[in-house]
Amino acid sequence: MAEKKIDVVVGGWQVMATDDHLKAVGDTGKQGRLLVEGFAVQEPPVDVEAAAQRQAGVAALLAGFAHHLQDRTAHHMGYPFNLEFDFSVLDQFQSFSINNLGDPFIESNYGVHSRQFEVAVLDWFARLWNIQQHEYWGYITSGGTEGNLHSLLVGREIFRDGIIYASCDSHYSVFKAARMYRVECVKIGTLVSGEINCADFKSKLLMNAGRPAIVNVNIGTTVKGAIDDLDNIIRILEKCGFRDRFYIHCDGALAGLMMSFIKHAPKVTFDKPIGSVSISGHKFMGCPVPCGVVITRLEHVKVLSTDIEYISSRDATIMGSRNGHSPLFLWYTLNKKGYRGIQKEVKKCMRNAQHLTSRLREKGVSAFLNELSSTVVFERPRDESFVHKWQLACEGSIAHVVVMPNLSVEKLDGFVEELAVGRRMWHEDEGFSVPCVAKDIGEENCLCDVHDKNSGAA
Numbered sequence: 001m002a003e004k005k006i007d008v009v010v011g012g013w014q015v016m017a018t019d020d021h022l023k024a025v026g027d028t029g030k031q032g033r034l035l036v037e038g039f040a041v042q043e044p045p046v047d048v049e050a051a052a053q054r055q056a057g058v059a060a061l062l063a064g065f066a067h068h069l070q071d072r073t074a075h076h077m078g079y080p081f082n083l084e085f086d087f088s089v090l091d092q093f094q095s096f097s098i099n100n101l102g103d104p105f106i107e108s109n110y111g112v113h114s115r116q117f118e119v120a121v122l123d124w125f126a127r128l129w130n131i132q133q134h135e136y137w138g139y140i141t142s143g144g145t146e147g148n149l150h151s152l153l154v155g156r157e158i159f160r161d162g163i164i165y166a167s168c169d170s171h172y173s174v175f176k177a178a179r180m181y182r183v184e185c186v187k188i189g190t191l192v193s194g195e196i197n198c199a200d201f202k203s204k205l206l207m208n209a210g211r212p213a214i215v216n217v218n219i220g221t222t223v224k225g226a227i228d229d230l231d232n233i234i235r236i237l238e239k240c241g242f243r244d245r246f247y248i249h250c251d252g253a254l255a256g257l258m259m260s261f262i263k264h265a266p267k268v269t270f271d272k273p274i275g276s277v278s279i280s281g282h283k284f285m286g287c288p289v290p291c292g293v294v295i296t297r298l299e300h301v302k303v304l305s306t307d308i309e310y311i312s313s314r315d316a317t318i319m320g321s322r323n324g325h326s327p328l329f330l331w332y333t334l335n336k337k338g339y340r341g342i343q344k345e346v347k348k349c350m351r352n353a354q355h356l357t358s359r360l361r362e363k364g365v366s367a368f369l370n371e372l373s374s375t376v377v378f379e380r381p382r383d384e385s386f387v388h389k390w391q392l393a394c395e396g397s398i399a400h401v402v403v404m405p406n407l408s409v410e411k412l413d414g415f416v417e418e419l420a421v422g423r424r425m426w427h428e429d430e431g432f433s434v435p436c437v438a439k440d441i442g443e444e445n446c447l448c449d450v451h452d453k454n455s456g457a458a
């Protein structure tokens, strides 16, 4: 059936009414999806007066759009983006077309680049993950997806007949990489926590004992923030006869940075036989543009490097032209916060996530939090306008809030209150009944009539 197009006006001077407007629209389309209506691009009028009027209209539209973004930023809970940053000192670079095309470590003929900042950021991450300066290679990517695409390509180039193993809770970019590179991909089951099921991994590995293994290890899954057991995965690979026949990529989009600052967390380090680690820069660190970092071993990247005379550099990246502003943002953040500042923010987020989990449970909402995560998973709100208002990421019967440095306790409390009030209303008609989410977050975390130990039915 053709998707129904909804005429939703978002932006201009009407943005402040967006939520009301959406409520009025009622039907939010297929699976609650909203379709975007574009601001039409119009040819500038030739007449001087009309052109001035048009310009004033454009300015008003942009001002309205800025308001809209402010509102959306203030009501954001669902995605792992730190929306709190101040890069005003970097405004001076807006007027430059900064492009780090090619290899970050090789000077290209294009001089408007920011490699000095890129290399410094990479050095910082190399130190964080314990790899010597002369032993690593990496670059600032367009995001976690590109980090995965690059790393799995390196794995594929090293082991042309390899199989990609990834838990079914891995990010969709991992499966996209397998499709793009036409590599067989074996999906591994997960535990209720979202962590890879190592017993399933072992048995599937043994079914393909003759072919090398390219393993995607999640350092924080997308939906539940689960950390795969890297040490056990390595043990299994070695025990099953894969020594020297495996490549491990650690996908740490959000938590790859956070884990290094939690004392009791298993370490992500190149002291272990891993091939690469990637993170998203706009997630925990916060950045006005999507970006990321990937670090691999220098010896590995040689398999996909070629010299390109045209740029007088080496091509080893997925993209050609590369954003030269993002290294400035990341460099500035690292300088401003330092290890201590980031550690403080990590601790705050973990604490606030525990607070949110407790508050939700107090209100009778089933909620779950992995020990090493700030991603709070809970019963999916029934009202789509509430989901849209708070920009919650949902999957099946569950939703999550990713507690980032910009989410204060007050904001989280306000969110819980609004959810509790709304929830009573949404369930009013048919008599209140807590939905069962035991299969998603475990019986012990489910507060439905059947599983809640304190309810009469349990």
Ligand SMILES: Cc1ncc(COP(=O)(O)O)c(C=O)c1O
Binding pocket: 080, 142, 143, 144, 145, 146, 148, 170, 171, 173, 218, 220, 221, 222, 223, 251, 252, 253, 254, 280, 290, 291, 292
């Ligand atoms: C585990 C994981 N890997 C990769 C990605 C992709 O990152 P990006 O959106 O920066 O491309 C995400 C995004 O949420 C993720 O959660």
